Amino acid sequence: MKIRKITFAALLTAAALGMFLIEAxxxxxxxxxxxxxxxxNIVTLFCLYTLGGRWALRILLCRILLGSLLTGQVSALAYSLSGGLAALALSCLLRRFIxxxxxxxxxxxxxxAHGLGQLCCAVLITGTPALFAYLPVLLLSGILSGAFTGAAARAVLVRLEGRFVF
Amino acid sequence: MSNRRWVLVFALLALLCLGVMRLQRPGGAVGVWQEGELICTLDPASVREPYTLTLSTRSGESRIHVGPDGVYMESAGCRSQLCVRHGPLRSGGTPIVCLPERIVIAFTQQREDVDAVSG
Incomplete structure (x- = not known):
């Protein structure tokens, strides 16, 4: 059971990493x-609903670390981590109510939350609160991109329902 | 809550964001920050001859254009070049930011301490 879970998580990590690299x-x-x-994020959400929060966190961390190394953007690691962790924490919380x-x-x-997390990190790193002017833009783009990736993750979950029970 | 209500919630949030974006009208002096430090304050309105501000950065140098046509990033050593693509700093627009080089160009509130070189 455990090996099946690890194999499935590795597969999801590879899928998330592939999407991340193509997008980059x-x-x-x-x-x-x-x-x-x-x-x-489609993979992170899919993982959250099939394997649970802990595995979603592991896959997210692997994807961020490997993605930063493979794209050569190690300087972006802090932004990806802050955004990704904020987004996953809120997803885990909202999952209980929605x-x-x-x-x-x-x-x-x-x-x-991802945009807000990244923005807070950018403000801390650059020491420039003026960057909060980006908040409305990031929230707006977050609504659009988040709704799209959420709908996509839901479509995958419905399509593969019952196939991944661990 | 039904999907229709959620759509309404997000539409209201989006309108609020658009409203805040339109309300941001700082204008005035322009500050240039590098590594969290305000390195200079410029007043583009008083500049007659355009000039270039060159900053030494982690991956070489970044060149900032200062002129009557505005302040913008002319070139940067970063890979994404998002700061160059941002174009001139506009009143009510977003600050110019180069995260890899940790450079921020934004409007400041105080106009008194302008230390720009006026052409």
Missing amino acids: QLPALTPVPGVKPGLS PPAQLWVISAFSAM
Whole structure:
């Protein structure tokens, strides 16, 4: 059982990493740092509902560490970690109150938390509170990208329902 | 809560964000921060001849254009070049930020301590 779980988690990590690397190669949608589709979040949400919060955290950490090393953007590690951890923490919390059918809602809120986490990290690192001017832009993009990735994760969960019981 | 209500909640949040973005009208002097330190304050309105401010950074140098047409990042050593793509700093717009080089160009509230080189 444990080996099946680890193998499945490794598969999800590879999928998340693949999505992250493909997304990193695409040109940025806007000149605003932090605004991106966040496709690898689909895997994090899928993992949260199939393996649980602890495994989702492990996969998230592996994806962030390996993603930073493979893209050569080690300086972005702190931003990815702060955003990713804030998003996952909120997802775990909201999961208790919002049904899985409304995963897009959880995802939209967690994407907003991701933006906020990254922004706080950027303010701390650069020591420039003026960066909070980015907050409305990041929240707005978080609603759009989060709703999309949440709907995508829900579609995958419905499609594969019952196939991954551990 | 139904999906329709959630859509309404997010639509209101989005409108609020758009409203806040429109309300941000600092204008005035422009500050340049590097590694968390305010290294200079500029007043683009008083600049007649454009000039370039060169900053030594982690991966070489970043060049900031200062002129009557605005303040913008001319070139940067970072990989993403998002700061260069940002274009000129606009009143009501977002600050120019280069996270890898830890440079921020934003409007400041105080206009008194402007130490710009006016052309």
